[in-house]
Amino acid sequence: MSKKKIISNEQRESVIVRTISRIMIPFIQLFGLYVIIHGETSPGGGFQGGVIMGTSIILLAIVFDLEEAERRISRKSLTALMSFGLLIYSGIGVLDMLSGGKYLEYTKLPLPLPAHEISTLSMLGVEIGIGITVMAVIILLFFYMVGDQNAT
Amino acid sequence: MQSYLCHGSETMGKGGDKMIYLLDVLFLLFLVICALVAVSLKDLLDSVIVLAVYSLIMALIWLEMNAPDVAFTEAAIGAGVTTFLFIATLVKTVRREK
Numbered sequence: 056m057s058k059k060k061i062i063s064n065e066q067r068e069s070v071i072v073r074t075i076s077r078i079m080i081p082f083i084q085l086f087g088l089y090v091i092i093h094g095e096t097s098p099g100g101g102f103q104g105g106v107i108m109g110t111s112i113i114l115l116a117i118v119f120d121l122e123e124a125e126r127r128i129s130r131k132s133l134t135a136l137m138s139f140g141l142l143i144y145s146g147i148g149v150l151d152m153l154s155g156g157k158y159l160e161y162t163k164l165p166l167p168l169p170a171h172e173i174s175t176l177s178m179l180g181v182e183i184g185i186g187i188t189v190m191a192v193i194i195l196l197f198f199y200m201v202g203d204q205n206a207t
Numbered sequence: 208m209q210s211y212l213c214h215g216s217e218t219m220g221k222g223g224d225k226m227i228y229l230l231d232v233l234f235l236l237f238l239v240i241c242a243l244v245a246v247s248l249k250d251l252l253d254s255v256i257v258l259a260v261y262s263l264i265m266a267l268i269w270l271e272m273n274a275p276d277v278a279f280t281e282a283a284i285g286a287g288v289t290t291f292l293f294i295a296t297l298v299k300t301v302r303r304e305k
Contacts, residue, residue, distance in 0.1 A: 098275035106283040200295040
């Protein structure tokens with residue numbers, strides 16, 4: 056398959072774009088983590104934070120190269136992350152069922168903590184699971200649309 | 208819990224309410240203009256950029272209607288990821304509408 060470019064070569068070599076992206080990408084990821092972790096008390100949550108985390112990798116793929124982005128985070132690991140996030144979400148739900156409650160009924164978990172703290176901690180776990188899954192799916196969608204569609 | 212991202216109109220006086228109302232009308236007018244321009248443009252890359260502007264205005268309207276969660280999603284998905292996916296589609300197909 057021929058190598059297709061999103062932007063032309065002289066635009067890709069632009070020092071300003073590369074430097075600003077190199078500086079900004081860690082801060083975008085930090086903001087994504089902030090949105091995921093503060094999901095219960097402020098606007099945002101697992102989905103929005105996951106999208107922001109995924110967008111940082113897409114920015115890397117646009118400004119540098121698709122190969123560069125795939126070298127940083129491969130499709131195999133993205134598929135594994137996707138399943139891992141789903142495992143966290145459903146695992147917390149099934150743990151609640153095993154300890155005698157309904158699916159995702161957090162307060163039944165046998166932890167030595169007050170009920171509202173158990174609820175907050177479990178909600179944080181669920182949000183982290185959603186965030187990991189959404190991030191992996193967004194990046195994989197971009198990789199499969201722009202790059203080789205038959206690679207695994 | 209009172210959110211700090213949105214300016215609740217209940218905390219404002221009479222003048223504040225009127226300002227928000229005028230801002231609402233302005234945003235909605237601009238939204239309609241953006242939608243019409245996005246449909247009528249022949250160059251599809253321009254159309255995608257105008258759609259990103261549409262999403263940004265829509266996010267401002269959600270924020271103004273005290274729904275910061277939806278505004279967050281609209282800004283991240285509408286102005287971010289959808290634009291990337293549309294541009295990726297344009298790379299694979301043709302840029303100009305026939």
